[in-house]
Structures are given as C-alpha cells and as structure tokens.
Amino acid sequence: MHGPKIIHDENGKIFIERFSLIRRIEHILIILAFLILAITGMPQKFYETAWLGDLMDLIGGLDRARTIHHLTGILFSIQLMLHLLYIVIGIALKKISLSLLPRMQDWRDLSSSIKYYFGYKKTPPQYDTFDYKQKFEYVSILSAAIIMSISGIVLLAPVFATTFFSGQIVPAARIAHSNEALLAILLILIWHIYGAHFAPETFPMDKTIFTGLINKDDLKAKHPLEYNRLFPEDKKN
Amino acid sequence: MKLLLSIFISSFTLSLMGESSVLNDSCRNCHLPQDNTFHSSAHGPKLLCTDCHNDYGGFPHEKRHFENKRQYSLDKVKTCQRCHYSHYTRALDSVHYVQLKAGNLDAAMCTDCHGHHDIKRPGATRTDITKRCAKCHDDIDKVYRQSIHGSAMANENNQDVPVCTDCHTSHEIKEHNDSSFHINAYKTCGRCHGDQEKMERYGLNTNILTSYLDDFHGASNRIYSQQKQHSEKLIAACYDCHGVHDIKSKKESQTHEEARAKIVQMCKKCHLNATPSFSNAWLSHYPPTLKSAPLVWLVKWFYRIMIPLAIIGLILHILLHIWRASSRGDRLKK
Numbered sequence: 001m002h003g004p005k006i007i008h009d010e011n012g013k014i015f016i017e018r019f020s021l022i023r024r025i026e027h028i029l030i031i032l033a034f035l036i037l038a039i040t041g042m043p044q045k046f047y048e049t050a051w052l053g054d055l056m057d058l059i060g061g062l063d064r065a066r067t068i069h070h071l072t073g074i075l076f077s078i079q080l081m082l083h084l085l086y087i088v089i090g091i092a093l094k095k096i097s098l099s100l101l102p103r104m105q106d107w108r109d110l111s112s113s114i115k116y117y118f119g120y121k122k123t124p125p126q127y128d129t130f131d132y133k134q135k136f137e138y139v140s141i142l143s144a145a146i147i148m149s150i151s152g153i154v155l156l157a158p159v160f161a162t163t164f165f166s167g168q169i170v171p172a173a174r175i176a177h178s179n180e181a182l183l184a185i186l187l188i189l190i191w192h193i194y195g196a197h198f199a200p201e202t203f204p205m206d207k208t209i210f211t212g213l214i215n216k217d218d219l220k221a222k223h224p225l226e227y228n229r230l231f232p233e234d235k236k237n
Numbered sequence: 238m239k240l241l242l243s244i245f246i247s248s249f250t251l252s253l254m255g256e257s258s259v260l261n262d263s264c265r266n267c268h269l270p271q272d273n274t275f276h277s278s279a280h281g282p283k284l285l286c287t288d289c290h291n292d293y294g295g296f297p298h299e300k301r302h303f304e305n306k307r308q309y310s311l312d313k314v315k316t317c318q319r320c321h322y323s324h325y326t327r328a329l330d331s332v333h334y335v336q337l338k339a340g341n342l343d344a345a346m347c348t349d350c351h352g353h354h355d356i357k358r359p360g361a362t363r364t365d366i367t368k369r370c371a372k373c374h375d376d377i378d379k380v381y382r383q384s385i386h387g388s389a390m391a392n393e394n395n396q397d398v399p400v401c402t403d404c405h406t407s408h409e410i411k412e413h414n415d416s417s418f419h420i421n422a423y424k425t426c427g428r429c430h431g432d433q434e435k436m437e438r439y440g441l442n443t444n445i446l447t448s449y450l451d452d453f454h455g456a457s458n459r460i461y462s463q464q465k466q467h468s469e470k471l472i473a474a475c476y477d478c479h480g481v482h483d484i485k486s487k488k489e490s491q492t493h494e495e496a497r498a499k500i501v502q503m504c505k506k507c508h509l510n511a512t513p514s515f516s517n518a519w520l521s522h523y524p525p526t527l528k529s530a531p532l533v534w535l536v537k538w539f540y541r542i543m544i545p546l547a548i549i550g551l552i553l554h555i556l557l558h559i560w561r562a563s564s565r566g567d568r569l570k571k
Contacts (some may be wrong), residue, residue: 043460047460047463056463057465058463062460062464062466062468063468063470114557117561157517158508159512160514163514166517166532167518167519168517168531169518169532170515171452171520171533172530172536175533175536175537178525179536180540182541183543186544186548187551191551191555194555199558199562200563201562234563
C-alpha cells in the first residue's frame with residue numbers, strides 16, 4: 001500500500017491527491033444518474049402533487065418516464081456492481097485500504113463532536129482520511145444504491161423474482177424502492193448539500209471530488225491524523 | 238323595459254301552451270283519437286304535434302316517401318336537437334352514432350331509448366334503463382342478470398346497484414375498448430366501492446379503492462388519467478380481474494385455495510408466465526398486516542420510523558454545527 005500522490009504546483013503550493021480519476025468520474029456519473037432517476041421517479045411517487053404532475057407532462061407521460069427510469073436504473077446498477085467488484089478485487093489483491101468503512105473510532109468521534117458542539121470540549125475531534133460524517137454518507141448512499149438496485153430489479157421483472165422468493169417480495173420491493181428513494185433524496189438535499197456546500201468551513205463549495213486534490217492547509221484542518229501521517233516532519237515543529 | 242319584454246314573452250309562451258292541446262286535438266281527429274299516450278308523456282303538456290312533425294303543418298299533408306318507419310325516424314332525429322342541444326351533441330360522441338354514421342341503421346338513436354310519443358322523464362325507474370339497453374344488447378343483459386349487481390337488481394329490486402348507464406354513461410357512451418374508459422375504470426367502480434357508507438351498508442371491504450391505488454396497477458392508471466399524454470398501454474383495471482358484466486361475489490369461491498387459483502388465472506391474462514408464487518404478490522384489497530404479509534409490513538414500518546428519525550437527526554446535527562460555528566467561533570482554520 002502506498003500513500004497518496006503529493007503535488008507541488010508552480011506557485012509552491014502543495015496539494016494531496018484524494019480521489020483518483022476513476023472515483024471522480026464515478027461521482028459525476030452518480031450525479032447524473034441520481035438526477036435523472038429522481039426527476040423521472042418522484043413524479044411517479046407523488047403524482048398527486050401538482051408541480052410533479054406538471055413535471056410528468058414535461059417528461060412526456062408515465063410511459064416515457066418509466067422507460068428513461070428503467071434504462072438509467074440499469075446503467076446505475078452496472079456502475080454499482082463495478083464499484084463493489086472494485087472493492088472486492090481491491091481487498092483480494094490488498095491494493096486498497098477500507099478508509100471509508102466505519103470503525104469504533106467513528107462512534108467515539110461522533111460523541112466527542114457532539115460534546116464539542118455543546119461546549120464540553122474545546123476542539124473538535126481529530127479525523128483521519130475520512131471523518132464520520134463522510135463515512136456515514138458513503139455507507140448510506142452505498143446501501144441505498146444496493147437496496148434501490150435489488151428492489152428495482154424485482155419491480156422490473158416481478159415474475160422472474162418470484163421464482164426465487166415468495167410473492168410478498170414484490171409489494172415489499174415497491175415500498176422499499178419508493179421510501180428508500182425518498183430517504184436518499186432527503187439525505188443528499190440536506191446532508192450532502194450542507195456538507196459539500198453550505199457548511200461554514202466549505203462554503204461555497206468543496207471542489208475536491210471534482211479536482212481530486214486537497215491543499216495542504218485544508219488537509220491539516222480537516223483531516224489532521226492523515227496530515228500527521230503524510231508530513232511527520234511538520235508535527236515536530 | 239326588460240321587465241316588459243319578459244312579461245310579453247312569458248305570456249306569449251303561456252298562450253301557446255294553452256293552445257297546444259287545442260291544436261293537437263285537430264291532429265287527433267284522424268291520428269289515434271282514442272290514444273292518450275302522447276298526452277300522458279313528458280312532452281304531452283308542452284309540445285305540439287307539429288313541433289316534431291314540422292313538415293306536416295299544412296293540410297292536406299304533402300306526399301312524402303320513406304323506405305320504412307326506421308327511415309322516417311332517422312330522418313327526424315335531428316328534431317330532438319332543437320331543444321335538447323347538449324344531450325344531442327354528447328350523443329354524437331357515442332359509439333352508437335359512430336355505428337350509425339358507418340351505415341349500421343339499427344344503431345341506437347334518441348327515440349330508440351327514450352321512446353317516440355311515450356317519452357317519460359329519464360331515470361324514473363332504474364330497472365327500465367336495463368330493459369331499454371336489452372332491446373339490442375340482450376346477450377349482455379342475460380349475463381348481467383346473473384352477476385352480483387344484476388341479480389340484486391332483478392331479484393331484490395336493489396336501487397344501489399349499477400345499471401348499464403352508471404358505468405357506460407347515457408349519451409356519450411364510449412366504445413368498450415376505448416382506452417380512457419379503461420384507464421378511468423377505477424373512478425367508475427370507485428363511485429360506489431370508494432363510498433365508505435355504501436360499502437358498510439352491505440358489509441363490503443372499504444379498502445377496495447385505496448388498496449388498488451396503492452398498488453402498481455392502480456397507481457399507473459391514476460397517473461394515466463391525470464397526465465396530458467394519451468396512453469394506449471393497458472394496465473389491469475378493476476374489470477380485468479373481476480369481470481365485466483359477469484362480476485361475481487368473492488364468496489363464490491368456496492375455499493381460500495380456490496380463490497387464489499382464480500387469481501393466478503387473472504394474472505396470466507397479462508403476465509403470461511405467472512405462477513402461484515407470483516400471484517401472491519397481490520395482497521388482495523387489504524393493507525398488509527404482520528400476520529398476512531410480514532415482510533411487507535416490516536418494510537413499511539421500518540421506513541415509517543426510519544425516515545423521520547434519520548431526517549430529524551441529520552437536521553439537528555447540522556443545526557448544532559451551525560450554532561457552534563456561529564456563536565463560539567469556528568475553530569477550524571480556513
């Protein structure tokens with residue numbers, strides 16, 4: 001296992017590579033898939049809401065919305081499978097560290113973070129490569145993607161699905177698909193948009209997922225444990 | 238001025254009405270002098286014979302030739318439009334008029350349902366309505382009379398059950414395979430089966446409409462009925478499973494197994510490879526319970542609790558973050 005790339009630009013600033021090109025492309029694809037799926041899916045769930053009914057007309061009706069939704073959903077599921085395959089192969093070849101996997105330390109960080117918010121601690125917890133908020137979001141979105149893909153396949157091919165499972169799987173998948181979608185959309189609208197755009201320390205936007213780079217000062221402020229590991233000589237000063 | 242005008246008009250009409258019987262009597266000198274059919278009809282006190290037979294005002298009548306009585310009726314049908322404009326216009330949208338225009342001279346027009354001289358107020362007795370339709374559609378009438386609705390009407394004189402026009406409408410009757418008729422079927426059936434009070438009166442399930450609309454089929458048809466675009470796609474409507482004119486009570490099935498076996502047959506109409514396992518995806522018209530559909534119930538309640546909890550938690554966390562950053566100074570260096 002090797003550390004991340006450290007880049008010195010012409011002005012002498014130091015950047016650390018946080019996301020490889022593949023991860024950055026993955027993020028853009030998720031944005032696209034998420035938008036298309038939400039725009040074609042939500043009018044199906046909340047068709048009684050007038051403006052979503054108008055959106056349905058704008059798309060061109062239920063049949064077209066469903067066709068777009070199914071195609072995008074299939075592509076999104078393939079992307080999810082590739083992501084999971086990448087993790088499995090990465091673990092098998094010992095090429096990746098599971099830095100996004102929640103550990104006991106994250107629960108301790110949550111508790112000390114809340115203590116800090118209420119003023120019982122002077123400083124926020126010291127985070128490693130990913131803090132508990134980022135890990136929570138990753139795990140939530142990953143599990144949402146898995147639930148959405150599986151329930152989506154059940155709804156797309158109900159006769160096929162019921163050859164393996166009892167008939168109940170279909171209405172259960174319908175409820176899961178529609179509610180998990182709502183949960184994921186709310187998570188993105190509330191948690192992700194706040195964390196990546198509106199939080200005081202990131203406003204107006206955290207560009208790291210698009211450029212792949214974080215500057216040294218931001219790394220020191222947001223992920224001090226990783227910073228100390230990468231620049232052990234600075235710690236002494 | 239307006240007042241004067243209206244007094245003048247009303248007195249003129251009144252005088253005409255008073256005269257009507259006198260004028261009609263002159264026709265009756267020759268035409269059916271003993272028959273009071275027209276006089277006791279809905280038009281009796283209001284119309285003159287010549288209001289409809291307007292080309293026979295003079296005497297002796299001008300000689301005219303018609304192939305048969307039907308030809309005369311068809312020729313005269315536009316007369317109804319002069320007073321009953323909206324009903325007549327709606328009937329022009331009907332399958333009957335389409336047939337008539339296509340050359341089927343037996344297709345129903347005004348007088349076939351309402352009668353000629355014996356016109357009664359419509360809907361006086363609902364039983365009469367099915368009798369009128371049965372004049373041509375007697376095969377359907379036979380099936381209908383065997384159904385849960387038709388037998389209740391025929392045997393118990395039940396006035397709550399639907400007669401032909403309740404589902405097919407009376408004037409703008411659409412073709413039975415018209416997609417808007419299919420898409421809106423849940424509204425047609427829902428008028429009674431979504432009426433809590435009416436359903437309770439007969440001890441029937443009050444969840445029929447809501448459970449259908451919660452399901453994939455119902456939700457789809459509901460969107461189809463609301464969207465601007467026209468859809469030809471057929472997604473199961475009430476009568477695709479329950480039958481059309483031959484709707485039977487679910488109690489016809491003696492056992493649960495027999496009922497479920499029937500459901501598989503219904504599924505197969507669209508889902509060609511449907512299995513009994515697949516048909517169990519349909520939870521009947523009842524909301525899932527821990528006993529009837531534990532998985533569905535658990536998933537439903539998981540999200541009912543999970544979504545508000547998660548969202549409240551996230552918002553609180555964000556508010557705390559903002560509060561700490563604003564009131565006590567953010568300790569993170571930019």
